[in-house]
Amino acid sequence: MKDPRFQPEQIGPNEDGTRLRIVGADGEFSEYEPRDLRLRCPCAGCVDEMTGRRILVPDMVPEGIHPTAIHYVGRYALQFMWSDGHSTGIYPYEFLRRIWDEGLEDAPDPSAGGGPG
Ligand SMILES: [Zn+2]
Numbered sequence: 001m002k003d004p005r006f007q008p009e010q011i012g013p014n015e016d017g018t019r020l021r022i023v024g025a026d027g028e029f030s031e032y033e034p035r036d037l038r039l040r041c042p043c044a045g046c047v048d049e050m051t052g053r054r055i056l057v058p059d060m061v062p063e064g065i066h067p068t069a070i071h072y073v074g075r076y077a078l079q080f081m082w083s084d085g086h087s088t089g090i091y092p093y094e095f096l097r098r099i100w101d102e103g104l105e106d107a108p109d110p111s112a113g114g115g116p117g
Contacts, residue, residue, distance in 0.1 A: 003093075003094060004025060005024055005025055005026035005028075006024050006025070006026075006093035006094055006096075006097050007024065007025040007075070007093060008022045008023065008024060008025075008078070008093065009023050009024065009025050010022070010023040011023075011070060011078070014031055018033075019031040019032060019033055019034070020032045020034055020037065020067070022096060024093075024097070028097075030096065030097060030099075030100035031100070032096070032099065032100070034065055034066045034067060035061060035062075035063065035065050036099075037067075037080065037091070037099075038061050038065050038080075038082055038084075038086070039056065039058055039061055040099060041056060041086065041088075041089035041091075042089055042090065042091065042095065043088040043089040043090065044088070045086075045088055046086075046089065061084065062083075062084060064083075065082055065083050065084055066082070066083050067080040067081060067082055067083070068081045068082070068083050069081040073090055076092050076093060077090045077091055077092040077093060077095075078090075078091050078093070078096070079091070
């Protein structure tokens with residue numbers, strides 16, 4: 001099932017140009033390190049389709065990698081043209097949102113600390 005809330009309204013660099021920002025139709029925004037997105041490429045060349053194991057070697061991905069172009073794939077995904085020439089990865093919006101949500105869980109929340117009610 002496709003969730004229309006994840007449809008990007010806006011895609012572009014954040015203020016300092018170091019991250020890719022996607023603003024969803026629900027008004028929620030998410031930001032991604034370009035290299036982190038490249039490392040999570042879900043294509044068959046980067047992930048073994050049978051085992052789900054990641055084949056991509058992080059050392060092979062240059063530090064300054066960035067998308068040279070971003071294409072919409074139907075209504076459900078984005079395709080990135082990476083500066084290392086890789087372009088076969090299709091990133092569904094729900095996948096992108098999940099990456100962002102996972103990142104938020106990992107990060108310490110500065111507003112937390114009040115404790116439960
Ligand atoms: Zn790939």
